Amino acid sequence: MTSTTHAAENRPFWTEQALFHFGDDVFFTGRASCAPNIEDGRQRAYVAAVQEVKNFTRTQEVGGFPIDTQMIFEDLHPADCAQGLITVWRLLRVPRTALESLSRHSSPGKQKDISPIQAQITAIRNLTPRVGMLRDEIWNRYGLPRSIWARPEQGELIWDYSQFGLIIVFNQDDVLTRWRLNGPHPRSSEDEPILSRQDNPTGKDLPAIDLTVRLQQLEEQQDLDRRRQAQRYCTIRFADVPESLRPKHGGCEQREYERLKEQHPPF
Numbered sequence: 001m002t003s004t005t006h007a008a009e010n011r012p013f014w015t016e017q018a019l020f021h022f023g024d025d026v027f028f029t030g031r032a033s034c035a036p037n038i039e040d041g042r043q044r045a046y047v048a049a050v051q052e053v054k055n056f057t058r059t060q061e062v063g064g065f066p067i068d069t070q071m072i073f074e075d076l077h078p079a080d081c082a083q084g085l086i087t088v089w090r091l092l093r094v095p096r097t098a099l100e101s102l103s104r105h106s107s108p109g110k111q112k113d114i115s116p117i118q119a120q121i122t123a124i125r126n127l128t129p130r131v132g133m134l135r136d137e138i139w140n141r142y143g144l145p146r147s148i149w150a151r152p153e154q155g156e157l158i159w160d161y162s163q164f165g166l167i168i169v170f171n172q173d174d175v176l177t178r179w180r181l182n183g184p185h186p187r188s189s190e191d192e193p194i195l196s197r198q199d200n201p202t203g204k205d206l207p208a209i210d211l212t213v214r215l216q217q218l219e220e221q222q223d224l225d226r227r228r229q230a231q232r233y234c235t236i237r238f239a240d241v242p243e244s245l246r247p248k249h250g251g252c253e254q255r256e257y258e259r260l261k262e263q264h265p266p267f
Contacts, residue, residue, distance in 0.1 A: 011073060011075070011089070012071070012073055012143075012161070012163035012164055013141070013142050013143050013164070014027065014029055014071070014089075014091050014163075014164055015029065015031070015073055015089045017029055017125065017127075018052060019052055019056060019124055020124060020125045020126070020127045021096075021124050021125065021126045021127065021128065022126075022127050022128050022181065022187075023128050023181065023187045024095060024096050024097075024187070025093050025094060025095055025096060025185070025187070026056070026093075026094050026095075026096055026099060026124075027070065027091055027092065027093055027094075028049045028050075028052040028053050028056070028091070028092045028094065029049060029052070029089060029090070029091055029092075030044075030045040030046060030047065030048030030049025030050070030051070030052060030089070030090045030092065031045055031048055031087065031088070031089050031090075032044035032045040032048060032087065032088045032089075032090075033078070033080070033081065033087050034078065034080075034081035034082065034085040034086075034087060035085060035086050035087065035088055036084075036085060037086070038074060038086060038088065041074065041086050041087065041088030042072060042088055042090060044088070045072070045088045045089060045090035046069070046090050046092070048090075049090050049091070049092040050062060050067065050092070052092075053067070053092065053094060053099075056099070057099055057102050059102060062102060064098075064101075064102070065094070065095065065098035065101070065102070066094075066095075066098075066184070067092050067093075067094055068092065068093045068094075068183070068184035068185070069090060069091065069092060069093070069184075070091045070092065070093040070164070070165060070183050070184070071090075071091045071163060071164055071165060071183075072088065072089070072090050072091070073088070073089045073091075073163060074086060074087075074088050074089075075087045075088075091164075093183065093184065093185070095185075127141060127142075129141070129166075129168060129176060129179045129189075130176070131176055131177060131178065131179075131189055132175060132176060133175070133176040134174060134175060134176070135157075135170055135174040135175075135176075136174075138159065138168055138176060142161055142164070142166070142168075145159035145160055145161050145168070146160055146161060146162045146163055147159075147160045147162065148160070155171055155172040156169055156170065156171060156172075156177070157169070157170045157171075157172075157174075158170075164181075165181055165182040165183045166179065166180070166181050166182075167179060167180045167181075167182070178190050223261075226257055226260040226261055227253070227257055229256070229260060230252075230253045230254075230256035230257040230260060231253050233252075233256050234252035234253050234256060237252065238252065
């Protein structure tokens with residue numbers, strides 16, 4: 001179980017999902033808003049996530065199988081809470097087979113060949129990555145990774161979503177070649193685990209290059225460029241407009257900045 005604390009705008013993708021399907025597991029998110037302390041927030045978030053499991057299986061009680069915590073995210077300064085209160089998200093991980101068994105036991109009168117859980121899993125969002133996906137597809141699905149590593153000698157780029165436990169590996173053509181989900185029950189696209197960045201280089205292997213700082217620098221530069229473009233646009237756009245008819249100071253620049261940001265996502 002891992003706990004991370006970041007600003008609200010940097011929340012991991014799963015905090016926006018009530019539940020989703022990944023591999024052979026179903027993940028449930030619980031949220032505790034404006035909790036007085038971390039421990040209370042974690043407990044309330046757990047209860048909320050378990051309630052999502054109950055709602056999904058349409059049962060009053062859950063048990064007889066492990067409910068693992070995949071990840072915890074804590075926002076120590078939520079914008080919608082009073083000062084000193086925190087908001088906690090907790091991501092629970094449940095095997096699909098356990099959910100199907102629970103549903104059958106709670107509905108003994110149903111035919112054995114009917115799998116309501118399987119039908120629901122098919123209906124909910126499947127976030128399992130696929131070998132062959134492009135980098136842009138991964139970006140749109142999971143957002144910005146917490147760190148990026150390059151293995152030049154192997155022609156690989158590694159995206160580490162540590163706030164979820166997911167590692168994605170791309171080749172030099174930005175095509176996904178393999179992935180691994182760490183946690184209580186690791187899953188991967190292949191039997192052999194992905195080389196971790198702690199592996200000692202041997203022979204012709206070179207150490208992995210941490211590109212995280214470089215990525216942040218590029219993002220900052222792109223953000224600065226967008227603000228400059230927005231300012232130039234507004235200066236030209238309202239050059240001949242009387243002062244009384246111009247938008248409030250900064251209004252045009254902010255709208256144009258948001259438009260540029262939407263059109264040209266970072267990285």
